[in-house]
Amino acid sequence: MALTHEEVRKIAALARLRFTPEEESLFVDQLGKIVDYIDQLQAFEGASEATSSLPPREAEDRPHECLPRERFLANAPAVLDAFLLVPEVKGGGEDA
Amino acid sequence: MPELWELSAEEVARRVGAREVSAVEVVESALERTARVEPLVAAYLEIFPEEARARAAEVDRRIAAGEPAGPLAGVPVALKDNLSLEGRAVTCASKILEGYVAPYTATAVARLLAAGAVPIGRANMDEFAMGSSCENSAYQITRNPWDLGTVPGGSSGGPAAAVAAGGVPLGFGSDTGGSIRQPAALCGLVGLKPTYGRVSRYGLVAFASSTDQIGPIARTVRDAALALTVIAGADPQDSTSADAPVDDYLAGIEDGVQGLRVGVISGVGGIGGLSGAAERNWRESLELLTAAGAEPVEISLPSVDASIAVYYVVAMSEASANLARFDGVRYGRRSPEADNLLDLYVKSRSEGFGAEVKRRIMLGTFALSSGYYEAYYGRALAVLERMRRELAAAFEKVDVVVTPTSPGGAFGIGEKIDDPLAMYLSDIFTTPASLVGLPAVSVPSGVDERGLPLGFQVVGRPFEEATVLRAARAFELQVGWQAAPGFRAAAGTRETG
Numbered sequence: 001m002a003l004t005h006e007e008v009r010k011i012a013a014l015a016r017l018r019f020t021p022e023e024e025s026l027f028v029d030q031l032g033k034i035v036d037y038i039d040q041l042q043a044f045e046g047a048s049e050a051t052s053s054l055p056p057r058e059a060e061d062r063p064h065e066c067l068p069r070e071r072f073l074a075n076a077p078a079v080l081d082a083f084l085l086v087p088e089v090k091g092g093g094e095d096a
Numbered sequence: 097m098p099e100l101w102e103l104s105a106e107e108v109a110r111r112v113g114a115r116e117v118s119a120v121e122v123v124e125s126a127l128e129r130t131a132r133v134e135p136l137v138a139a140y141l142e143i144f145p146e147e148a149r150a151r152a153a154e155v156d157r158r159i160a161a162g163e164p165a166g167p168l169a170g171v172p173v174a175l176k177d178n179l180s181l182e183g184r185a186v187t188c189a190s191k192i193l194e195g196y197v198a199p200y201t202a203t204a205v206a207r208l209l210a211a212g213a214v215p216i217g218r219a220n221m222d223e224f225a226m227g228s229s230c231e232n233s234a235y236q237i238t239r240n241p242w243d244l245g246t247v248p249g250g251s252s253g254g255p256a257a258a259v260a261a262g263g264v265p266l267g268f269g270s271d272t273g274g275s276i277r278q279p280a281a282l283c284g285l286v287g288l289k290p291t292y293g294r295v296s297r298y299g300l301v302a303f304a305s306s307t308d309q310i311g312p313i314a315r316t317v318r319d320a321a322l323a324l325t326v327i328a329g330a331d332p333q334d335s336t337s338a339d340a341p342v343d344d345y346l347a348g349i350e351d352g353v354q355g356l357r358v359g360v361i362s363g364v365g366g367i368g369g370l371s372g373a374a375e376r377n378w379r380e381s382l383e384l385l386t387a388a389g390a391e392p393v394e395i396s397l398p399s400v401d402a403s404i405a406v407y408y409v410v411a412m413s414e415a416s417a418n419l420a421r422f423d424g425v426r427y428g429r430r431s432p433e434a435d436n437l438l439d440l441y442v443k444s445r446s447e448g449f450g451a452e453v454k455r456r457i458m459l460g461t462f463a464l465s466s467g468y469y470e471a472y473y474g475r476a477l478a479v480l481e482r483m484r485r486e487l488a489a490a491f492e493k494v495d496v497v498v499t500p501t502s503p504g505g506a507f508g509i510g511e512k513i514d515d516p517l518a519m520y521l522s523d524i525f526t527t528p529a530s531l532v533g534l535p536a537v538s539v540p541s542g543v544d545e546r547g548l549p550l551g552f553q554v555v556g557r558p559f560e561e562a563t564v565l566r567a568a569r570a571f572e573l574q575v576g577w578q579a580a581p582g583f584r585a586a587a588g589t590r591e592t593g
Binding site for chain 2: 003008011012014015016017018019023027030031033034035037038040041042044045046047048060061062064067071072074075076077078084086087088089090
């Protein structure tokens with residue numbers, strides 16, 4: 001299945017990515033080839049119900065004490081007191 | 097007398113525990129060897145000699161005080177740059193994590209430290225573990241010590257090159273679709289991907305959460321078994337870690353393969369475009385295992401042909417979700433140019449991620465997007481379910497399944513970088529065990545026509561690492577692989593000193 005420039009731009013917007021025109025052309029070509037390859041999945045017979053034998057059992061997720069907040073904030077690009085600083089939220093399109 | 101850096105992890109720990117040699121001396125030898133070979137190989141993104149010396153001194157102090165030495169006492173190790181060690185940088189070889197410092201230590205790494213191991217540096221990798229050549233690092237290209245014009249494999253190419261070049265007997269990486277086994281094969285080493293859930297992933301930066309596993313890269317099967325015994329086991333910090341009993345993986349490792357039923361996938365020689373020498377090596381490998389007493393049984397796994405397609409849909413879908421967290425807000429790179437929040441996300445990500453990571457995020461976003469979800473993600477899960485059933489049926493007839501690890505030996509630097517699909521197809525033999533969560537080990541099986549290493553893969557039932565390692569050990573003895581680190585300079589001359 002060939003991908004169009006418009007489709008690649010739409011996927012990029014969903015993925016919060018933006019490309020130069022050169023990158024976009026390259027991705028149209030490369031992603032198209034990869035999608036062509038994975039299209040072979042349509043020819044394989046699938047199975048619908050999950051078996052219980054092989055997937056791992058997940059342990060119960062119990063709450064426990066977290067590391068101190070300062071330890072995590074130390075990695076933040078911009079902080080004000082105990083808060084993360086970000087630019088203005090408004091603008092940049094309907095899904096900003 | 098071998099140099100200290102040439103010793104196996106098992107032998108280092110024995111000598112350090114018996115006070116025949118100090119951990120400080122072993123680490124000094126590892127640092128000296130690393131300093132000699134690193135300008136050629138570029139396995140590390142960062143080496144921390146002072147911290148390593150201090151940890152080694154602490155191991156010596158504990159032993160002098162009569163405390164237990166630990167099963168990896170004084171063993172220098174390389175850590176892939178996606179494993180957290182508190183206070184040290186973790187970048188996943190990506191610009192987007194430049195400057196990030198781990199606020200805590202990964203459970204697997206904490207277990208290594210408690211066992212007396214001494215990390216000497218952060219090893220290079222494909223960015224976010226996405227690649228099969230280590231060329232996708234945002235920082236440097238790592239070279240295969242066997243031939244400096246070739247890749248070490250990936251994504252754990254840094255730890256593999258570090259071990260193959262001789263500095264350390266053990267490296268630790270992560271394997272999502274073959275990222276431990278393939279570089280181990282290309283560097284003439286043993287690489288073990290444990291069962292999904294066998295090793296805690298707390299502190300491992302996530303790529304594809306349904307397949308990621310941490311495991312060792314070693315020069316010998318015994319060292320891989322020793323390393324697994326240390327890092328395996330349930331962890332309350334990782335709810336996907338399994339509460340299954342941990343074996344002493346060295347205990348029955350010499351018991352051989354007499355009567356072991358070994359599954360051989362029908363038509364496997366024709367899968368993945370095995371090169372001539374690799375095909376010959378594969379047939380000889382099977383004969384060697386049979387000569388050791390194993391019983392080959394032909395099995396049918398038709399869905400294996402779809403494993404690359406399934407893997408790239410499932411793993412990239414998960415990656416697109418996992419990597420959504422890198423947005424310039426909480427950690428890592430923030431674009432200085434942003435006018436508003438959406439702009440901050442888009443610019444930070446577009447400037448911070450490399451081409452392969454963007455390609456995979458795009459592929460995953462596409463497979464999960466409205467209108468394509470059922471046709472790609474839904475379909476891939478259905479075929480994966482078929483694969484699970486076929487493998488479960490096969491494991492009723494056999495104890496292990498064997499395949500080549502990779503379609504050929506190390507390829508040239510730059511040879512596949514412009515053809516992502518060709519690069520993906522080199523994972524054909526490793527992805528099924530990842531997708532189904534089975535333990536798998538790659539063990540050296542000889543060399544190709546250029547003298548570069550090839551690997552043989554043994555896959556087992558869930559949590560039967562002991563069987564997989566026993567078969568790998570028997571095979572290693574049959575092959576008579578030289579455990580001594582190989583190092584061939586670019587001119588083709590061999591240098592081991």
